[in-house]
Amino acid sequence: MNFEFGAKRRDPYAWLEQSLVTIHRADWYRSVQPINGRPGATVVLAGQEVINFASNDYLGLAGDERLMAAATAAIAEFGTGSTGSRLLSGHRELHRELEEAIASTKHTEDALVFSSGYLANLGAITALVGKRDLILSDQYNHSSLKNGAILSGAAVVEYPHCDVEVLKTQLSQQRQNYRRCIILTDTVFSMDGDLCPLPALFDLADEFSCMLLVDEAHATGVLGKTGTGCVEHFGYTGKQLIQIGTLSKALGSLGGYVAGSSALIDFLRNRAPSWIYTTGLSPADTAAALAAIKIVQQEPQHRAQLWGNIHYLKTLLQHLPNLKLLPSESPILCFQLLNATDALKAGKQLRDAGIFAPAIRPPTVPTSRIRISVMATHKIAHIEKLVSVLKDVI
């Protein structure tokens, strides 16, 4: 076919509309909804006050006066933008302070702050492995791990969710064909709420001489005796690991980090493209994250409150046997629905009753579900209201 002189030239963008029609037809269509005011246990969503079970702000720090004060003070002192990449004009003492605070709480030799958790994963994975290497990745890993794996050019093999037996078989069959190997896993799975089998993964990594990269995005500030994450929860603090996390969930700010050995961090500063070629984290975000880390360390009561709420909700949910709850050891609780249409309907019913707990559908997850995330700042009444509404929905 001659494109230039064809009788009728086709619109090269027409497929966009057609794709949107297909997305709508499958009930996969998504759009944004505005939230007004400060984040919290209740929010005003598109004009309606709702109890918020949709937030990653597990400790309620995103609306904390002290984080806001730290951010405004940083703006007053350093302005709004970092003005350049960290290696050129974008580095501030504040960044280093934050990195030292992360390394100190995580008991790692060093840490590196990225502009988001997503970029931390892309940067670390692409720097650590390439064409001659192998990646083994949990099937339910976060998009940033999956896309980091693809972008790295390494051979990618997914293992069934948390299945260490299959992982072991894959390693014994394939490890010897590659130079370096890395195992990638979420520690708290973001759309399920369960934990990775860290001890078994650590042993396999050791046995097959693989690096192990764990994504603590939903565990930071939430799990472990001092709130540093799932690694601490399993007693693996101090072990050789690559730990990724975010500053944007329980820490209430924006940004991501990698924590690990000095050699790892030094290497990433020289080789991670999503750190080298992007603007340094803004002073406000950096200062807010630093304030949050101090609060997590000094005020364990927020974490205790969060876990109290999780246990209370789980106890109440036991009385709803029709609810297909997925296994969870985190503030993320999901119940499964037959299909996207049912999930959307349940989400809408909850919303009409004043509960914000969104439907999560493919392609984000393989099976449709309602996802509830618990916060430290939820009141008993909020949790009881959720359960009474759920009773009607199912």
Ligand SMILES: *Cc1c(COP(=O)(O)O)cnc(C)c1O
């Ligand atoms: C949210 C999330 C990220 C991305 O973190 P951001 O800082 O929001 O970019 C990465 N990994 C996991 C597992 C997440 O849940």
